[in-house]
Amino acid sequence: MRTIAVTRYVTPLREGGSLPAIAEGDDGFLYVLKFRGAGQGTKALIAELIGGMIAKLLGLKVPELVYATIDEAFGRTEPDEEIQDLLKASVGLNIGVHYLSGSITYDPNVIQPDPQTASRIVWMDAFLTNVDRTCRNTNMLMWYKELWVIDHGACLYFHHSWDDWEAQSLKPFAAIKDHVLLPFAKELNAADQWAREKIDKSVLDAIVELIPDDWLSAESKLSFDEQRTVYKTFLWNRFTHSSIFLNQAIDARKALI
Incomplete structure (x- = not known):
């Protein structure tokens, strides 16, 4: 798995309890990010990693998985308090999947x-x-x-x-x-x-x-x-x-x- 640095928070995907979001990486691509600071914590990231890799192993279509790092300074300018708290709690290694634009x-x-x-x-x-x-x-x-x-x-x-x-x-x-x-x-x-x-x-x-x-x-x-x-x-x-x-x-x- 590649590792990308998250450079821009684009928009939240307010679905379920994991509070995922579309974000941009330092490679210029967009990813759907799952955050370690969300309600289910890192266990959801582990499940995402294992599930996604096994799906790929079985020949199913699955977007590329990446490790996604969030810096301490990231999100300080985010105006939404809930999102800012989520980003602060997610400093370090998170997981992202390549965003399938137009899906x-x-x-x-x-x-x-x-x-x-x-x-x-x-x-x-x-x-x-x-x-x-x-x-x-x-x-x-x-x-x-x-x-x-x-x-x-x-x-x-x-x-x-x-x-x-x-x-x-x-x-x-x-x-x-x-x-x-x-x-x-x-x-x-x-x-x-x-x-x-x-x-x-x-x-x-x-x-x-x-x-x-x-x-x-x-x-x-x-x-x-x-x-x-x-x-x-x-x-x-x-x-x-x-x-x-x-x-x-x-x-x-x-x-x-």
């Missing part, structure tokens, strides 16, 4: 994705326990007639409470029944096979190693390396037992259609 929100009533793409996205979200890709909030964009997945900050909800994380890694994912693409996901078994060709332990470990130290909890009883080990084990357990969430997704789709 529109995906609407399942207008466009039906092909079964292969739909199945791979449903599989990924069941794997990552993503509760936030529903009809109410699709978290997908249409850009140049292609479907792009965005906003993975709601993935891996186990890390908001580390209790029983190992048991959580082996649980089905009941929320998959509400997935916006589930009706179109006719090839879930094929999606599982595809994932097995693209993912192994080494690539999952490499993705987790991308988590910066200062996104991990300094208040945890676990060291930074031990926290990364939890993420690695959670993902690997879930991947090697994918039949648990795969079968639930298949059953949920049968009940839906």
